[in-house]
Amino acid sequence: MAHSSTETAPARQARRARRLPPVFGAMFLMATSAIGPGFITQTTRFTAQLGAAFAFAILASVLLDIAVQLNVWRIVGVAGRRAQDLGNTVLPGAGYVLAGLDVVGGLIFNLGNVAGCALGLNALLGLDVRTGGAVSALLAVAVFLVRRAGTVMDRVVVVLGALMIAMTLYVVFVSRPPVRDALRQTVAPDRLDFLVITTLVGGTVGGYIVYSGAHRMLDSGVTGADRVGEITRASVNGILLTALMRVLLFLAVLGVVAGGYVLNPDNPAPSAFQHALGEAGVRLFGLVMWIAAITSVIGASYTSVSFTVSFHPLVERYRNALVVAFVAVTAVLYLAIGAGPVRLLVLAGALNGLILPVGLGLLLWVAARRSDDLLHAYRYPRWLLAAGLVAWVITLYLSWTSLTKLGTL
Numbered sequence: 001m002a003h004s005s006t007e008t009a010p011a012r013q014a015r016r017a018r019r020l021p022p023v024f025g026a027m028f029l030m031a032t033s034a035i036g037p038g039f040i041t042q043t044t045r046f047t048a049q050l051g052a053a054f055a056f057a058i059l060a061s062v063l064l065d066i067a068v069q070l071n072v073w074r075i076v077g078v079a080g081r082r083a084q085d086l087g088n089t090v091l092p093g094a095g096y097v098l099a100g101l102d103v104v105g106g107l108i109f110n111l112g113n114v115a116g117c118a119l120g121l122n123a124l125l126g127l128d129v130r131t132g133g134a135v136s137a138l139l140a141v142a143v144f145l146v147r148r149a150g151t152v153m154d155r156v157v158v159v160l161g162a163l164m165i166a167m168t169l170y171v172v173f174v175s176r177p178p179v180r181d182a183l184r185q186t187v188a189p190d191r192l193d194f195l196v197i198t199t200l201v202g203g204t205v206g207g208y209i210v211y212s213g214a215h216r217m218l219d220s221g222v223t224g225a226d227r228v229g230e231i232t233r234a235s236v237n238g239i240l241l242t243a244l245m246r247v248l249l250f251l252a253v254l255g256v257v258a259g260g261y262v263l264n265p266d267n268p269a270p271s272a273f274q275h276a277l278g279e280a281g282v283r284l285f286g287l288v289m290w291i292a293a294i295t296s297v298i299g300a301s302y303t304s305v306s307f308t309v310s311f312h313p314l315v316e317r318y319r320n321a322l323v324v325a326f327v328a329v330t331a332v333l334y335l336a337i338g339a340g341p342v343r344l345l346v347l348a349g350a351l352n353g354l355i356l357p358v359g360l361g362l363l364l365w366v367a368a369r370r371s372d373d374l375l376h377a378y379r380y381p382r383w384l385l386a387a388g389l390v391a392w393v394i395t396l397y398l399s400w401t402s403l404t405k406l407g408t409l
Helices: 002-018 024-034 037-079 083-090 094-125 129-143 149-175 179-187 194-205 209-219 225-258 268-277 279-306 313-317 319-337 341-351 356-369 382-406
Strands: none
Touching: 024 149, 024 194, 024 209, 024 225, 024 279, 037 083, 037 094, 037 179, 037 194, 037 209, 037 225, 037 268, 037 279, 037 356, 037 382, 083 094, 083 209, 083 356, 094 129, 094 279, 094 319, 094 356, 129 149, 129 279, 129 319, 149 209, 149 225, 149 268, 149 279, 179 225, 194 209, 194 225, 194 382, 209 225, 209 279, 209 356, 225 268, 268 279, 279 319, 313 319, 356 382
C-alpha cells in the first residue's frame, strides 16, 4: 500500500500542476460568454458605420464594463453567495424573480447562440443550419456528461477562446488597418454615438453574462474578503480579454472598410473576412463564429442553471443533468421554431438589457446597506459603489431601449 501511495504521489502532483488557477476558468467563461454571435455582428456593423471613431466607443464601454464587473464579482465573492441568494435576503422573493428572468432570458439567448453555431458551421462546412445547430448542441452536451464537468468546461473555454483570438489576430495582419488613426480616435473621435456605447455595454455584461464568471468563481471556492485582490484581477482581466477580441475584430474589419470596400449589409462579418482572405476568409469566419457561439452556449447553460442550484438540494445534486437538459431544450426549440437564425439573434439582443438592472441594483444595495452582515463587515469602497451606481443608471437606459426593440419583432 505504501509503495502504491509513493507511486501515485508524483502523478497527483503533476495533475495539480496542470490545473488552471481557480479563477482562470471563471475569467475565460465570462469573456467567451460575452463574445457571442451578436458580439461579432455588432462589432462589424458599428465598425462599418463609425470607422476608426468606433475605437472611442470601445474604450468608453470597457470602462463601464469594468465598473459593473468589479462590483458584481466583489460583492458576490466577498459575500460567498450567489446573486439570487443575496437578492432573496435583501428583498424576499427578489432572488426568485432574478433567477426566473435569468433562466428565461438565458434560454432566449441560447436560441441565438445555437443559431450562431448553425451560421458558423454553414460558413465553415456548408452544413444545413438545422443540422449545424443540432450537432453543436450535442457537442455542448458532451462537455457536461463527463465526470469532472467543471474542469472540462474551464479547459474548453480557455482553449477555444485563445484560438478565436489568435485567428482574429491573423486577419488583422492581413487586412492592414490604419492603426495610428484608430489610436488617435480612441481619445479624440471624429464622431460620438452614446447609443453605440450603451449597446456595447449591454452586449458585454447584459443578461446572464455578468454573473457567469462570478458564479463560476464561487464554484471554484474563491470567496471572502481575504481574496479581494484575486477577485479584482480576475474580473478586470475577464473584461480586458473581451475588449482584446473586440479591438482585434474592429481592426480586422477597419482594414477592410478603410480600403473602400463596402460590406454586404445582410452579412457584414463574413463579407469582411472574405474580402481580406478570399474564400478562405469565409471558412475562417465560420470557425470564429462557431467558437464564439458554442462557448456562449456553454456559458449561458451553466449560468442559467447556477441561478437555481441553491433553491433545493436536489438541484445541486443533479446540476450537470439539468445543464444537459437546458441545452437539449434549447436545441429542440431552435429546431421546432423554424425561424431564421438572424431573427433569433435580434430577439436575443433585444432581451439582453432586461436582467442586469434588477440584479445589479440588488447587489449595490447589499454593498451600500447590508455590508455589515452580508459582506461580513467588509468596508466596501465608496468610489467603487459610486462607479457602480453610474453604471446602474446606464443599465436602466439599456433596459428601456431593449423593451422598445421587442415591439418591433
